[in-house]
Amino acid sequence: MNKLRTVTWGGGGLVILAAIWATLHYGGPGRFLPTAAIGLVAATLPFGIAYSKSAVTSLRRRFADVDEGISAETGSIFVSRSTVDDPVDCLESIVDAVRSDANADDVERESFQEGPGLMVMYTGFHNSFVRITEAGRVVVTGTSEHTHDLADTVAEAYSLSFDRTRNNPFSGMEPIRGAPRVFLGVFVIVLLLVGLGTVGAAAYPSDAYNPAERTVITGIDARGDLDPGTSRAETRLSKAAFLVAIVDEEAQEVTWVQNDSERVTEHGRQALRVSRDAEALLAAARDDSLTPAQAERATRVERRLVDARMAVAAAMTERVENDSVNETADMRRVVERLRATDERSTAS
CATH class of the missing domain: 3.30.160.110 (Sirohaem synthase, central domain)
Incomplete structure (x- = not known):
């Protein structure tokens, strides 16, 4: 089996399986139909191109003048x-x-x-x-x-x-060769990556997450389902820990000089949305029967979440104090909500 066929069939099948798994895990079969469609296209694209080329060539030969440009010795x-x-x-x-x-x-x-x-x-x-x-x-x-x-x-x-006739009935499909084959292989790989990316986009449509972050979160969900040694509580704690890292990254992005007031405020809003998702995961994990080690991990993640939110609020305040951005009412409200959430977490 050639390499291109292995990539297309194997990769396309993987994307289709990912769509089936996502439908079972997240629900809503319509959300993941594009993923399955991309997998199907990737799996059949080389065959479709080769078949189309063969069909066009066959039709052209069938209706061409059999004598034009052909000597008695050829064709x-x-x-x-x-x-x-x-x-x-x-x-x-x-x-x-x-x-x-x-x-x-x-x-x-x-x-x-x-x-x-x-x-x-x-x-x-x-x-x-x-x-x-x-x-x-x-x-x-x-x-x-x-x-x-x-x-x-x-x-x-x-x-x-x-x-x-020019059309030999025994001439089968010719495989794609040369530079077109290389280009097609690269295109199929890109298509497969896009297909896998659509799983995360459909599962976590919030704009608070970028495509890479959605892919990681989806991967954590998949590991929880496929790895018998990973419990549901462990999966939730792992996702919460990753979301805390996202909130912490927002604090770094707030400090970027090229971000104006609107972008700084948007990073603060995204930190709020992600932190709420992390809080929900931690609350759901605590509703499960946590082992002592898991309970200790949940406490550590909660503390890191508080620190991450405080870091975002502090970074936004610093941008205002050093006059690198103009404070707006929206920005002020976001900072207050970040700190208010932190105070509730500390009090609890």
Whole structure:
């Protein structure tokens, strides 16, 4: 199995499985239909492109002028208009007819991928071939001008009539090669990453999280479901700890010089939203039967959450005090809510 097929089938299947898991875990099957669709596209894209290319080429050859640009020595493909019921009897009749033809040197029975056939040899390096399709049509091919004579011989031997064509019935799909194959591989990998990213986007649509953070949170959920050694309480504590890290990062982003008052206020709002999610996870974890180690971890996470919120409020206040941003009513309210939440947590 080639590498591109492995990536497309394996990666596409993984994305589809991720969509199924997310539907079972988060509910709302409609939310994850785009994920499944992306996985399906990624899995079938190379085949679809190769099939489309083959179909277009086949149609172009079928309706092209069979004589234009073709000499007597090239493009010699003849397909019978009617079908034969007994391929073996047909081939035996052709063998007898060819052996009585003075132009042919010899005829040999050959086994082709699609079944038995004949190879007719003439003086020189070029041979001609007689094969029969699964549908029962007799096909005469070759790169010699004698192929025309062979088609006439076969037609007389078995009462057939032939059409000359550019479209070889035995030409299958050609795989994608070269630079297009590399480009397609890169595109499929990007498509797979996008597909996995849509799981997090649908599961956690809040704009308080960026795509990378959503992916990590979704990964924690998946580990909790797939790892028998990870309890539900442990999963909630792990998610809460990660959310605390996000709140702490907001304090750093508030200090960025390029952030104006509006952006600073927005970072404060995001810290509030994420901290509420963390509080909800910690409360749900404490409702479970925590082990002493888990209870101690929950306490540590709560303390870190308080410190992270305080850091965000302090960073916003510092930006105002050093006159790098103008204080607005919205900013003041966000700072007050961050500190009020911290006071409640400290009191509890």
